[in-house]
Amino acid sequence: MKVVLKLLKNPTSLIGIVLLLTYVIVAILAPAIAPVPQNSRDPYMIPRDGFKTAPGLPSAKHFLGTTEGQYDIFYGIIWGTRTAFRVGIIVTILTLILGLVIGSLAGFYGHWIDELLMRITEIFLAFPFLLAAITLTSVLQAIYGKISAGPLMILTKLLALITFAQGFDQALNPIQMSILTGMMAIIAFGWMTYARVIRSNILSVKEVEYSLAARMVGANDMRILFRHLMPNAVFPVLVMASMDIGSYVLTFAALSFLGLGAQRGYADWGQMISFARNWIPSLAENWHIVVFPGMAIVLFVLAWNLVGDALRDILDPRMRGRGAGL
Amino acid sequence: MSDILLSIENLETCFRTPEGTIHAVNGVSMKLEPGETLGIVGESGCGKSVTMLSILGLIPNPPGKVVAGKALYRGQDLLKMKDSEIRHVRCSEIGMVFQDPLTYFNPVLTIGRQVSEPLEVHRSLSHKEALDQTVEMLELVGIPRPKERLNDYPHQFSGGMRQRVMIAMALICSPQILIADEPTTALDVTIQAQIVELVKSLRDRLGMSIIWITHDLSLIAGLAQRMAVMYGGFVIEEAPVEDMYAAPQHPYTLGLLGSLPRLDDVQGRKLVSIEGLPPVLFKKPTSCPFAERCNFRIERCNLENPSLRLVDKCHRVACWVNPETRRENQ
Ligand SMILES: Nc1ncnc2c1ncn2[C@@H]1O[C@H](COP(=O)(O)OP(=O)(O)OP(=O)(O)O)[C@@H](O)[C@H]1O
Ligand SMILES: [Mg+2]
Numbered sequence: 339m340k341v342v343l344k345l346l347k348n349p350t351s352l353i354g355i356v357l358l359l360t361y362v363i364v365a366i367l368a369p370a371i372a373p374v375p376q377n378s379r380d381p382y383m384i385p386r387d388g389f390k391t392a393p394g395l396p397s398a399k400h401f402l403g404t405t406e407g408q409y410d411i412f413y414g415i416i417w418g419t420r421t422a423f424r425v426g427i428i429v430t431i432l433t434l435i436l437g438l439v440i441g442s443l444a445g446f447y448g449h450w451i452d453e454l455l456m457r458i459t460e461i462f463l464a465f466p467f468l469l470a471a472i473t474l475t476s477v478l479q480a481i482y483g484k485i486s487a488g489p490l491m492i493l494t495k496l497l498a499l500i501t502f503a504q505g506f507d508q509a510l511n512p513i514q515m516s517i518l519t520g521m522m523a524i525i526a527f528g529w530m531t532y533a534r535v536i537r538s539n540i541l542s543v544k545e546v547e548y549s550l551a552a553r554m555v556g557a558n559d560m561r562i563l564f565r566h567l568m569p570n571a572v573f574p575v576l577v578m579a580s581m582d583i584g585s586y587v588l589t590f591a592a593l594s595f596l597g598l599g600a601q602r603g604y605a606d607w608g609q610m611i612s613f614a615r616n617w618i619p620s621l622a623e624n625w626h627i628v629v630f631p632g633m634a635i636v637l638f639v640l641a642w643n644l645v646g647d648a649l650r651d652i653l654d655p656r657m658r659g660r661g662a663g664l
Numbered sequence: 665m666s667d668i669l670l671s672i673e674n675l676e677t678c679f680r681t682p683e684g685t686i687h688a689v690n691g692v693s694m695k696l697e698p699g700e701t702l703g704i705v706g707e708s709g710c711g712k713s714v715t716m717l718s719i720l721g722l723i724p725n726p727p728g729k730v731v732a733g734k735a736l737y738r739g740q741d742l743l744k745m746k747d748s749e750i751r752h753v754r755c756s757e758i759g760m761v762f763q764d765p766l767t768y769f770n771p772v773l774t775i776g777r778q779v780s781e782p783l784e785v786h787r788s789l790s791h792k793e794a795l796d797q798t799v800e801m802l803e804l805v806g807i808p809r810p811k812e813r814l815n816d817y818p819h820q821f822s823g824g825m826r827q828r829v830m831i832a833m834a835l836i837c838s839p840q841i842l843i844a845d846e847p848t849t850a851l852d853v854t855i856q857a858q859i860v861e862l863v864k865s866l867r868d869r870l871g872m873s874i875i876w877i878t879h880d881l882s883l884i885a886g887l888a889q890r891m892a893v894m895y896g897g898f899v900i901e902e903a904p905v906e907d908m909y910a911a912p913q914h915p916y917t918l919g920l921l922g923s924l925p926r927l928d929d930v931q932g933r934k935l936v937s938i939e940g941l942p943p944v945l946f947k948k949p950t951s952c953p954f955a956e957r958c959n960f961r962i963e964r965c966n967l968e969n970p971s972l973r974l975v976d977k978c979h980r981v982a983c984w985v986n987p988e989t990r991r992e993n994q
Contacts, residue, residue, distance in 0.1 A: 545724075547767040553722055554762075555833070556754040556785045558747075569772045 345648050354644020357637055365419040372416040380513075382417055382605045384409040393617060393624045403626040405613035409603060411626065415634050417605035422638055425521060426587040428501055433525045433586070434579045437532025438572070444533070445540030446563050456537070463530045471589055474523035475598045482515055494518055513601050520599035524589055528582070532575050539571035581646030584639030591635055607631040607638075668736075669873055670696040670719075670758075670841060675733035677711075677718045680726060687945040688714040690897035691733070693972070696841065701867065701874040703888035703905065705881055705920065711897040712877045716843050719743070720758060721750045737841075756786040759834030763846040765826035769818035776814030779833045786837050801832045804869075806862060824855035828862065835866065843875045848883065856880075860887055881920060885909065890978075893917050896943050896953030899972065903979040913981040915958045952984065960985040 345351045364371065374381045387400065387408045394404035402411040444455035485491060497518050498504045510518070543549065544567055552566045591608025593599035595615075600606035610631040617624050677689040689711040696702050704712050717723050719735035719742050735742040737757065742750060754760075762768040769778060780798040783789055789797070795814070802810035805828040818826060827847055834842060844863065848856040860883060867874060876888060884891055884905060891908050893901040893916065901914040912918050919938040940957035943949070952958070955965040964984045972980040 547762065547764070548770040550722060551762065551768040552770070552781075554720070554754055554760050555782045556751045556756065557781065558751060561785070566770050566773070570770070 342652065345651060348648070350644055351648035351651070354641050354648060357641035358645050361419055361423070361638060361641060364416060365423050368416050368420055372413040382421065383513075383603050384414040384417070384605050384610075386410075386603075393613075393627050395624075396626055402630045405610060405627050406616060407603075407613065409610070409613065411610065411630050414605050414610045415607065415630060418607045418610065418631070418634065419638075421517075421600065421604070421606045422587050422634075424501060425517070425590045426583045426638075426642075428497075429521050429524050429528070429586045429590070430579050430583045432497075432500075432521075433528040433582075434532055434575070436525060437529035438536050438568075438575065440529065441533030441536035442540050442563055442568065442571075445537035446544055446559070446567070452537075455533070459530045459533050462527060465527060467527050468589060468592060470527045471520075471523040471593065472596060472598065474526055475520050475593055478519040478522060479516060479598070482519065494522070497521065513604060516601050517599060517604070517606075520590055520593045523593070524586055528586065532578065535578065536571060536575050539574065540567055543567050543570045577646060577650040580649050581643055583646075584642035587642075588635065588639055607635045611635075667697055668695050669698045669700075669738065671734075671736045672715070672719060673734040673736070675715060675718055675735065676731045677714050677723060677728060678731055679728045684946045687948045688728075688897055689718060690945070690948055692894070692897070692899050694892055694899060694902070696873050696875060698840070698873055699871055700890065701876060701888040703884035703891035704875060704877045704894060705879065705884065705891065706894035708879070710894045712894055713845050715894075716760065716845060716875070716877070720754055720760065720843075721745070721747075722754075752786065755782040755834065755839060756837040757839050758841045758843060759837070759839040760843040760845065761827070761830050761834045761847045764850045765823065765830045766818060768830065769826065771818060774815050774817055775821070775829055778818075779829060779836060782833065782837045797836065798832075801836045802829065804866070805829070805832045805835075807832070823851050824858065827851060827855075827859055831859075831862065831866070835870065835872075838870060839872060841873045841875065843877075845877045846879065847876075849879065856883065863887070893920065896949065897945055898953060898969075898982065900954065900982045901980065902972065903976075907976065907979050911976075911979075913975055913979065914954075914983050915960050915985065916954050952982075958985075 375385045378385060387404060387410065390408055391406060393406050394400060394408065396403040400410050400412065402415065404410055440455050444452040494510065495506050498510055498514060499506060501518065502514055549562055549566055552562045590599050594606050594608030595612045597612060600609040611628060614627045617627060621628060672692060672694050675689055675692045679686040679688055692715050694702065706712055714723065718730045721742065723730060730743055733743065737753065742753060776798060779802065780794045783794045783797060798814065799810045807813060807825060807828055821829060848859050851859065863874065864887060876884065878884060888905050891903065891905050892899050893914065895916050901917050908917065912921050938957060943953055949969055951967060952965040952969055955961050958965065962985060970982040970984050972982045975981050
């Protein structure tokens with residue numbers, strides 16, 4: 339508790355916490371801050387005010403102006419907060435789980451299981467993250483045009499269940515599909531560091547006496563691994579993951595910017611910036627189409643980094659003992 | 665047949681290390697009757713812990729492996745059991761208490777969760793029933809205010825209290841056998857005595873058999889009925905406790921007892937120590953493992969390894985030297 343209070347007094351972590359709380363509140367209150375128009379089918383689709391190509395400057399009607407094609411920037415940013423949280427948190431949790439399972443099995447069982455899993459990890463690490471994510475997203479989107487069943491589809495439906503709370507029997511629309519493929523690509527290439535760190539942590543605790551004591555109690559492998567070893571090994575990885583939430587959102591924004599993540603008109607910050615691609619020569623007049631969504635992304639990433647720093651301080655055992663002297 | 669609870673026969677365990685194979689246990693046999701307390705003594709590294717871990721299937725493999733022998737618990741060979749079967753034996757049939765209770769507790773789980781874990785694993789009880797039994801057990805081993813201490817972590821207990829908690833954990837599924845591997849070595853003398861008293865009273869109440877491993881011969885005197893002396897991976901002498909103290913036979917046992925101060929010592933009696941170091945067992949010994957350090961050594965000791973032979977009623981010794989010679993030289 340003392341440490342938490344200290345952290346609140348620390349200006350940088352305080353800024354992070356305040357920023358993040360602001361985003362949370364905005365996400366929760368989105369329908370009140372930016373009301374959904376009567377005729378809207380999907381609240382995440384940004385309402386348009388006409389079909390004129392040129393972006394509109396901020397005005398009384400459109401606080402932050404409109405983008406190319408008259409999408410309302412204010413509405414997009416507010417509802418985009420929800421997309422950012424949704425994508426960021428779900429991607430992080432799933433990446434984390436994947437990394438934890440692979441890394442802890444490798445560390446716990448050792449031998450050829452370890453060899454195999456770690457070689458696979460290294461193969462995945464060999465690809466540059468962003469390029470790999472871009473490639474996999476486009477490949478997946480191409481594949482989905484052709485298939486309707488199979489393990490890949492089941493995975494996607496599962497992800498849809500988690501992300502959009504959409505039932506297994508419902509068909510996926512193209513908008514959801516492109517978001518899900520982006521998320522899957524990030525997950526597929528994000529887990530490796532977690533796997534490595536948890537593996538080495540499991541290795542360092544699996545030979546200690548209390549794991550022998552747990553065996554003596556009659557616990558089976560899974561119980562020993564997840565109940566006895568994991569709590570002693572997982573915290574450094576959790577801190578890493580909390581800092582990575584920002585960068586996953588950033589990656590997803592990059593995918594959207596390239597037209598791969600969220601589709602045109604969806605309330606997603608990266609997607610909104612992509613409207614600016616045709617207006618780069620005249621950005622001096624139309625600055626608002628980049629600056630506002632860009633600010634939203636930058637501050638979001640910053641908030642998670644600061645909070646991650648703070649979390650590390652809380653969870654670092656060396657800091658726990660000397661709460662007062664911090 | 666039925667009056668033997670546990671019977672270990674010719675157990676052999678090796679460890680394969682980069683420096684070579686260590687033969688830690690080389691054919692240990694011992695028996696345990698219901699309600700009996702067996703003391704096992706021997707120098708550090710003579711294979712006491714490895715023997716116990718072997719019969720429970722707890723030897724880490726690799727590097728370790730049980731290469732031969734049987735461990736019959738109620739007629740069933742523990743060494744041949746499937747993983748799920750042996751897991752059921754642990755704690756619910758045979759409980760074990762370790763030397764250093766701090767390192768054997770998981771630092772991030774509360775005492776309550778750890779003590780009740782055997783119940784969770786072996787018995788299908790409701791959460792409340794498990795909790796009640798845990799509190800009851802902690803009370804039995806003498807933890808004050810057990811209910812309030814359930815949510816404490818291991819480091820919040822003193823050494824003696826931790827050992828009590830570990831005993832509670834080992835006994836919570838009421839096993840038939842309690843193996844205590846030097847449970848008092850890390851504690852100071854008064855606490856040691858308390859733990860021994862506690863185990864005695866628990867034995868009288870719950871009626872389990874005990875295998876008590878120790879370096880401290882004086883502890884065994886008041887606790888065990890029978891004792892076995894181990895050396896270099898062998899049992900070299902086995903006898904009822906009184907016989908062992910009154911008439912030790914093996915030169916090593918003589919040495920062990922000779923290095924111990926006694927209440928009835930004649931003034932000026934010198935405490936003797938055994939010269940030399942215990943052997944490192946890189947190959948299975950073909951001679952008597954104690955020969956190098958033995959004062960009574962004869963020709964035969966360097967050629968052949970003696971096996972346990974009955975010298976008196978229930979008293980068995982593995983030694984080539986004529987008992988008469990040993991007595992004279994004493
Ligand atoms: N994991 C292991 N790897 C290699 N060798 C081991 C291992 N465990 C035990 N040994 C070896 O087995 C031998 C017997 O060890 P053990 O732990 O049974 O001794 P002990 O009689 O219990 O001694 P102590 O009184 O110190 O507990 C030792 O020589 C030790 O080097
Ligand atoms: Mg030992």
